Amino acid sequence: MTSETLARVEAPAWLPGTLKIFKNIIRYASWGVLILAAAATVLPFVWMIGVSLRTPADLYADPARLWPGEWSVAGFHAVLTQLPFARLAFNTFVFAGGTTILLVFLDSLAGYALARLKFRGRQAIFIVILATLMVPFQVTIIPVFLTLFDLGWLNTFQGLIIPRATSALGIFMLRQFFRTLPAELDDAAHIDGANSFQIYWRIVLPLAKPALASLFVIQFMALWNDFLWPLVVSSTLDMRTLPSALTLFSSQSGVDHAALMAGAAISLAPLAVAFLVAQRFFVQGIATTGLK
Amino acid sequence: MTTATIPPATTRRRQRFNSAYLYVAPSLLLIGVFIAEPILRSGWMSLHDWTVGEDTHAWVGLGNYTELFGDERFRNALGVTGLYTVVVTAGQVLGGLALALWLRRTTWLTALLRSAFFFPTVASFAVVGVVWKFLLDPQVGLINGWLGEVGVTGPSWLADTGLALPTVMAVGIWKGVGFSMIVLLAALQGVPVPLMEAATLDGANRWQRLRAVTLPEIRPALLFTTVISTVTSLQLFDLVYVMTGGGPLFHTESIVTYLYQRGFVEFRLGYASAIAWVLFLLILAVSLIQLRIARSDDDQ
Incomplete structure (x- = not known):
């Protein structure tokens, strides 16, 4: 129905192709954003497991790291004995x-x-x-x-x-x-x-x-x-x-992060x-x- | 084979006692003792000065309620809970709707993404609260760790009076958005395909189809998830208790946190019961208003 009104304005020949490329870029970009959002959603749980396997020194040295630099099961051992x-x-x-x-x-x-x-x-x-x-x-x-x-x-x-x-x-x-x-x-x-x-x-x-x-x-x-x-x-x-x-x-003071996680x-x-x-x-x- | 020999009297007695009552009796007993009677008793207690350890509980009429409305701390809790409810419900429902629309088709990728967005719903508030509390920790937390990598000194999110509530809200949305998504996805599967095809044939674009076909079709589910989100947000407790304990300086103290403080820390049970009843009436009023708005829209 709208094609009649649009037909009066002559579209340049390159326009449809370019639009399609743009559309595809937007489509893939938004899927990318969605996948990133999903990853961010489960990130706290990944970090939780990471911290549970780190030593305090390792954690304080580099809090920006998601995964242990030095692996340790001391946290699991601590929580099983302290509680x-x-x-x-x-x-x-x-x-x-x-x-x-x-x-x-x-x-x-x-x-x-x-x-x-x-x-x-x-x-x-x-x-x-x-x-x-x-x-x-x-x-x-x-x-x-x-x-x-x-x-x-x-x-x-x-x-x-x-x-x-x-x-x-x-x-x-x-x-x-x-x-x-x-x-x-x-x-x-x-x-x-x-x-x-x-x-x-x-x-x-x-x-x-x-x-x-x-x-x-x-x-x-x-x-x-x-x-x-x-x-x-x-x-x-x-x-x-x-x-x-x-x-x-x-809420105890001086709690061991690895044990808590x-x-x-x-x-x-x-x-x-x-x-x-x-x-x-x-x-x-x-x-x-x-x-x- | 013995029915013929049973005398009429027995049949009458059998009619008088219907075994169906045995099926509902256990549930009714539990509901009566642990829900129905406590509702009435809490109303009764809210009219008394009822403190644990005191021998007499003086009748104060509506005294607890009038005290409550002059209570700065309660008004603060009302404000905190109200703001949390509006923001978190909007975030959960709109976020859930966006995700549901986006992940509507079932492929291996959307199935995986749906599971990821839904996963926080499965975890307890205690686990989630503890993990976020330390994720946001200025010294060992990942968030400020990453901010530090790009040269920004991150704030102490939960100790800052201006940031604590927005931070708790963000965690609340993150925790509940998957729930709205699931409810709305189920509703989206029920939108008749011919209806969508007809709209497409009529030249409706994506946006028009969403407004004219999809949203009206999933209205009941939208209403349902809005009411559920509102009611659960008004009962905010676990997240605050674990993450901030109501602080800093009461900036995240919710109605239920305050109720817990008065009832189970200070043992002023009459006053706490009055808080519970105000919460009850608030929930009732807000749900009724939401249902009413939904109905008046239908009439148009």
């Missing part, structure tokens, strides 16, 4: 793993009932669960802290795990997924004599594996990385999780490996629930 690192890793695994397993189980039970069973008050219960999603965690943390104190659960695993063992978001996500499964499956199983738990366990759960895996992965990640909750519930070093212990360690690298490692192996579930889980 009860095995214990912290164990705590984090028990907290994140135990909570996630319980949470996925309880959320799938509730989600199943809300999606596929008929009972009075179903809609009301669903709305109450959704409403709790609106409330920021900080509002509940003080009363929960007092409840845990009354129960004698502060600084214990049950105190860390039980209050977090269900999530409104997980119930919502699984309910939505379970509703997409055809109702005929339940009817057929009913006729074959299966009860509602057998239908849940043998039919619905196996079909929901991808959704369960996504929920598992993002919840495990969120709990592994969780900071404020374990910080408030645990009070002694032997009950801390990696993120809060790492932070306390970093080694600690950071070790706390990140399980998630980094999980991310590389199961990226699909991270992406799906985050895209569907908005949890980060």
